[in-house]
Amino acid sequence: MASLGERIRKLRKERGLTLQALAGEELSKGMLSLIENNKANPSMESLAYIAKQLNIHLNELLEEVSPSELREVLKEVENIYLKIMDDMTSGFKKIVELVTPFIDQLPYRYESARLLEIYSRCLYYMKEDGWQKHLEQAEEMYEGLHLMNNSADIQLFRAMLKFNDHQYEESLKMLKHSRKVFDERGIILDSLKKLDFDFSEAILHMAIAEDEDALNIIEDAINYSKEHQIFYKIDALYRVTAFHSILNNDEERKNYYIDKLRVFADFTEDPKIDIVLDLLEAHYLNSFKHDFEGALKLIDKNMKKYNDEETSQFYIEKGKALYGMGKLDEALPWLEKHRLWEFMHHPYDLLMNYEKDAYLALIYEEQGRHELAMKHAEIAKNNADPMPDLPYKKFIMNVYDEITSK
Known part of the structure; x- marks a missing residue:
């Protein structure tokens, strides 16, 4: 964490100022150098003058963690966190190391709440104790700052922790309770948060075999997305519907949603969607059509095109396809390799x-x-x-x- 002198030096250099330019008429260049090197303590009058010269509020220099420093840390943390959650890799430790020096001195502002939220989530994924306390602090800050969408995100996270523990009914109960409370308080979530809740509620209904409720929610969410020209979560909504069609052996409906997803993949130029769709199709050919040769052809195409990490979920389908073709000795290592x-x-x-x-x-x-x-x-x-x-x-x-x- 930067000292007062280090913060002044950093802000001065960011603005392209020399020591002499910042010192101006009220400070000497030598005194300013001592302040920047933490060898002299400036008076409040000197700090107010320096803040005025830097065109910032005096509080930005006085706070132990300045807003600009906080914003920089949050920007770095957000970038790391986005990559982690996108690839589901384990970079959580790096975020914890970045945030820990600030954790007990965070001012009451959005950046602090967001850092606390991400910090607590990382601790949870690392299976470390104490994450709940920081999540509660983040929620209190969001509520106090009237950032209700962020507060809703925390409540959704808590509900889905029950999902992670396979307590599907309890998870659904918590999620629906949160939505009810927001309605009673007259809080309207933004479109993206609404779709987050819709998708989570739908998959929870499916988890407890309430398929009709799930499909109704998905249909409403898709119509809402079309009406508002929002593409967020649309691939996930189509994918779940396609998979549900597979389970019900509804090939026409399955093809309809997979075709939509192929178009969406072309539009977004996201190869991961194509991989998931080919995996779904291979699974359908193996488990429902028993077209093992067709499944194997699709599996091998992907395994040649992409790396092992991207296609690891194909291992079980390759083992099933080879088993179905009577090639037991070839099937065995692929099934054993699957995790x-x-x-x-x-x-x-x-x-x-x-x-x-x-x-x-x-x-x-x-x-x-x-x-x-x-x-x-x-x-x-x-x-x-x-x-x-x-x-x-x-x-x-x-x-x-x-x-x-x-």
């Missing part, structure tokens, strides 16, 4: 990934490794037990029954 992504929490995603152990059980049984087959059949069953009754769960339970009967 459940750390940030997956929705029952749809979890059950798809839990199938891995069921396929491993089938292969190990074919290889005469019954104990290993039993082990993986039990892992798949135990994982799937608390989940909703989806086709994946049925497959997993059938595999378990088949293996245990032997």
Whole structure:
């Protein structure tokens, strides 16, 4: 954290001023140099003069953390945080190291609240204690500054923590309560925050098998986006609807939303959307159409075009495709290589990934490794037990029954 002298020097250089220019007629160049090097303590009159010369408010020099310094730290933190959340990589430690020196001396302003919010989230993702206290401080500041959209974001975050713990009904209850309170207080969230809440509420309804409620919310959100010409969350809304169509074996509806997403991917020039769509299509061909050769062709196309990190979720589909083609020895290493992504929490995603152990059980049984087959059949069953009754769960339970009967 910069000292008073360091702040003065930095502000002077940012404005292209020499020591003599800043000193002007009321300070000597030598005295100003001593102040900048923390070898002399300026009087309040001298500080007021320096602030006037720098064209800033005196408080910016007096505060232990100046607004300009705070803005710079927040800008750096926001840039790091955006990249982290976009790629789901682990750069949280760097943010914590940047913010920690300021954490006990933050003034009452937006930048401080935002830093506290990001800081607390990073501590949460790092599984460190104490993150709740900083999140509460951030919320209190937002409320006091009447920044209700930021306060709403914190409430949404808290609700989705229950989602991360697979407490789907509790998560939905918290989210709906927040929306009710905002309505009662006459608070209107901005369009982006409204769509955040709509999307989260929809996937929570799906998580507890309230599909009709979820689809109604998604339809309203899509219509709202069209009406207001907002593209935020539109890819996620289309993707969820396409996946729901796959689960219900509605090929026409699935194709309709996937085609829309292809157009959206071209418009945004976002290759990640194309990867997700090909993954969805490969999954559909494997699990619902049993077109294993078609699935494998699509999988290999992506694995040649993109790196391992971008296509790691294709491993399980490649293993399934090879298994379906009777190539058990080739399928095995791909299934063993597959890992459940750390940030997956929705029952749809979890059950798809839990199938891995069921396929491993089938292969190990074919290889005469019954104990290993039993082990993986039990892992798949135990994982799937608390989940909703989806086709994946049925497959997993059938595999378990088949293996245990032997």
